[in-house]
Amino acid sequence: MRGTDETHDPARVSWVDSANGHADFPIQNLPLGVFSRPGEAPRGGMAIGERILDLASAARSGLFDGEAQTAAEAASGPALNPLLALAPAPRCALRRAASALLSDTARRSEVEVHLVEASDAIMHLPAAIGDYTDFYAGVHHAMNVGRLFRPADPLLPNYKHVPIGYHGRASTVVPSGRTVRRPSGQTRAPDASAPTFGPTQRLDLELELGVWIAQGNRLGEPLSIAEAGSRIAGLTLLNDWSARDLQAWEYQPLGPFLAKSFLTTVSPWIVTAEALEPFRIAQPARPEGDPAPLPYLWDEADQAHGAFALELETLIQTEAMRKAGVAPHRLGVGPATNLYWTMAQLVTHHASNGCGLNPGDLLGSGTISTPDDTGMGSLLELTRGGKQPVVLPNGESRTFLEDGDALHLRGRAVREGFVSIGFGECVGVIEPETA
Structure with missing residues (x-):
């Protein structure tokens, strides 16, 4: 700090x-x-x-x-x-x-x-991104999604021991304002014996924070948790667009692939680590009974100051709403403290096997959600897997995103005694697969 x-x-x-x-x-x-x-x-x-x-x-x-x-x-x-x-x-x-x-x-x-x-x-884009890694550190998102598929045991055994992540596609990270082309891929209906190929019908958002890497580490030389924080240049808003039907068919056994790699949108400004200093707060204590992190992931100073007092918000504006002059509708709002791991823990774990991180690399936090409906970071959670549509102010409803929809992510750092600062908007508009 x-x-x-x-x-x-x-x-x-x-x-x-x-x-x-x-x-x-x-x-x-x-x-x-x-x-x-x-x-x-x-x-x-x-x-x-x-x-x-x-x-x-x-x-x-x-x-x-x-x-x-x-x-x-x-x-x-x-x-x-x-x-x-x-x-x-x-x-x-x-x-x-x-x-x-x-x-x-x-x-x-x-x-x-x-x-x-x-x-x-x-x-x-503020940097030429050499590599992009997306984590799964939003514990309430993991719980909310896990309950849809494993109601009795929503978290897998490794979740509270190791920061879960996968390597994404750096070439498809774009700045706010770029349209989001509806991707096509393989899906298989529950009652079908074979998959089909076509545009996704379950296009979703994911509310995340992006971490921009400053000085990295040499290949083969891990970073200690004490030094990892100094390798974070700043944060950004990040929407890791997701095709849920493609994901359901392709993700076993190796995890996300085409369902995620078609596009990731970031806000174009790096809110620097220096600007965020007043908004550092203690990482929330783990629930009683949760395992203690292994020593390489534990640092008292990081636990005392490694989280951020950020308010994160998702909003939707359909094409009909824009034409009628109706402002974007808030889907949810919640704090960034709904992350199970600190940013420094994510960086430390990423480099713990000697993986070389480089200036301009981008890490995603994973979807940040509240445990209730007030701030869920994806429609998959908010609509209970598409079973409970969200009704919008103009009478339209959504289970997943439709063509013409605009998704807005917003974020502000707020703490008493300091001037609030923000990230600028992170916006993408869905366009048809055939456009």
Whole structure:
């Protein structure tokens, strides 16, 4: 834990008027991303209200010096991997320098020329993702889904001993706003003797957090739990779209494959570990009788500060709702503390066999759900496997996603005494398989 500093001061305001009171990007956030305007090359930027600080332009101008300049130069290209590969100190220096510049009215004229209107920008993936791994750390999701198939014993024996995960497909991770093409694959009806091939009829969302890896580890050299937290550059919202009917047919014995690999959507901003410092909280205690983690997964400091005070929300807006001007309807809201493992435990376990993690790698937390209907992170849970449709305000109903539906994920860090910060939206609109 690095602790808070002047960049988290709730009294700090910016001369960028839209930042003050902004739901996601006040000056206390300053998330990192990659943007471009039409006809321009993508480069690194920092969100501030409804504008973006162009880090490439600022680096060339001499606004920064020392470690802050080193970090700005590393963020000047089309992906932030060089910045993520740096030690935490230069990233912290860049954050502090940018915060000072954006709050000092005397520097406004020399800084403002490096700001871009967010409405003019196209957002890209913040990093070139070498590998993507999805975990299954949402214990209530695991319980809710397990009850659908194994009512008497919803969790498999290994769940509370080892962070469960599978390797996903990095090439199909896209930034918010990209359409979601309905995938096709093999399915088999319960009363059929053979499978058929066609578009999924049980398309679903999964509300997750994404973990961006900073400095990784060399192949063959595990990471200790004490050092794993420093290898986390920041978090993002992540929707690991799922074709439940494809998954049911293909997942045995090796787990998810085409039912998951067709698309994963992330919010395009990395909310940095430094910005999230005030929102670190204790990991919830395990229920009495649960096994203690093995020593390589246990660290007292991580247990004291390894969880985050985040509020996560899912919303749906059908095509008919959009045409009628009806706002997205909330499906659920709940805390990120519904994770059985901390982010550092996930990173530690991933590298425990010597697997090499690299800057820009992405980890998914697994679906984050509440134990009741208030904040379930998938329609599979909310509709009890498609048996109980969700009725929307305009009279439409859904068991799974239909063409034209838009899914919105939102997330905010909230803690008394600090200015709340957010992730920006993570949105995808379903389009037909034949489009």
